Amino acid sequence: MLLRDPFTKALHDARRSLAGWAVAIVAVGSMYAAFWPTMRTPEMADALAAYPEGLLEAFNYSDLTSAAGYLGSAVYGLLVPLLVAVFAIAAGTRAVAGDEEAGTLDLVLAHPVGRARLALLRFAAVAVGVVLVTALLGLALVALRGPAQLGDIDVGGFAAMTLHLALFGLAFAAGAYAAGAATGRRAVALGTGAGVAVLGFLANSVFPQVEGLAWAQRLSPFHWYLGGSPLVDGVQPVGVLLLLGSTVLLVAAGTAAFARRDVAV
């Protein structure tokens, strides 16, 4: 029964938005993957060669000559992580701050549920959603391997990429969750998430082209997620640990702050 506890209730409440995001992200990812056969033509390669290199790099379009290069840039490098970040930030915000600003958190907290427990169960539901959506995308792309001529990428590569993407989404969800849990304000949660996403994106793709700012790339969640080409070279332990570590730290800090403060009406 989905109305059993705060965890299942959160999943129940998110069912429509979850379905929407899953469809959107899987559709965008599959559509781009399906373009790959048309990208292999020499004309396309020439056309792309005409673009300034900096621009392509800014869009994470580093290597468009192999299936892994194309997928890593066009699908996993730009649109999909941005969509996943937006989805995760929205879900992380809703977990505490959204509910609190709507005035509906009061009622649940007046029941026999611990503050920290409630918040953690809500985050767990968000995490399940992120994992579900990213896993569906991974499955869709594995299913497209044949039809879209993605045969050079093995299933292990997709699995590694999916793990990285899921952890990337979790880190953003955790950031928005923590900011929202600590302050109770939706705008703060959304703003923090969006700010980190934009800065992280720039730090990974644009700053490295600026002299003296290359170091910033190593602080970017986009770098932790994409660095080392998980699609080709498998799971990258450093990136995985950084994403996982920041998620755990953010969730712990946000939950602790939430348990200590006043709940707004």
Added chain:
Amino acid sequence: MAEPAIHTEGLVKTYGRNRGLTGLDLRVEPGEVYGFLGPNGAGKSTTIRLLLDLIRPTAGRVRVLGADPRRDGVALRRRIGYLAGDFVVDGRQTARELLTYLGNLRGGVPRARVDALAARLDLDLGRPIRGLSKGNRQKVGVVQAFMHSPELLILDEPTSGLDPFLQHEFLAMVREARAEGRTVFMSSHVMSEVQQTADRVGIVRDGRMVTVARVEELRERAVRKVEVTFAEPVDAAEFAALPGVSEVTVAGTVLRCRLDGRADALVKAAAAHTAVGLLCEEPDLEELFFGYYSREEATRAVA
């Protein structure tokens, strides 16, 4: 004496620069119905939210059912039913879904109990809450507060939005809860609804308790309008000097006056004549309530 159901001492709550409570001493005995009255912004909701550990005190002590709301919050809230001043819930669910979920948080509430309460308040559980009127939404709040038959009911302006018939039904539910030995702590702006059910009232103002009184004593002390019709005309002067009697007017055989406190002297004086009719208004405690406010202003002006 048994441990109080609610006990606060020197409770202070400040919101940044705003003061919420400035040292509230409150004692609610087990099994009583306690009316918590005060004007807007007096600190009623602040007190109630402190009792439920939704907000934390700046200073002072709080104990509810012998427990510390901060430390034993989860176990404590199992024994409490709470209705917020502005009861808001996600409108996309039906009342049935919401009540099932809330019941599950409490370890399950029999469906029959929820159905009985809903039927009593004439609430349709099958409709999405979004589509309910304000009063019907308030009924959902009343059901969730009562459904697990808690030892202590903490109700913040429970009748707001309910029509007179439902207010009556609600007050009957409060009386039944008391008959079953439960404690009820309810806030209100209106003395009239509190005086019908409460054993005691506390009047809070500017974040502290101004007065606490038994409703019966208040009734005794209250001012009421009295009208006595005599067989023959009477002399106003004879009554004007009586203790507690004021504003005496005589129109023919009808005497009208205000009676403050006990009726004894007036009744005895009237008995010297032939009284053919006696009309005595139910005391208006509301007036008394205003009286406390103005008295409070007066003492402040002096100080």
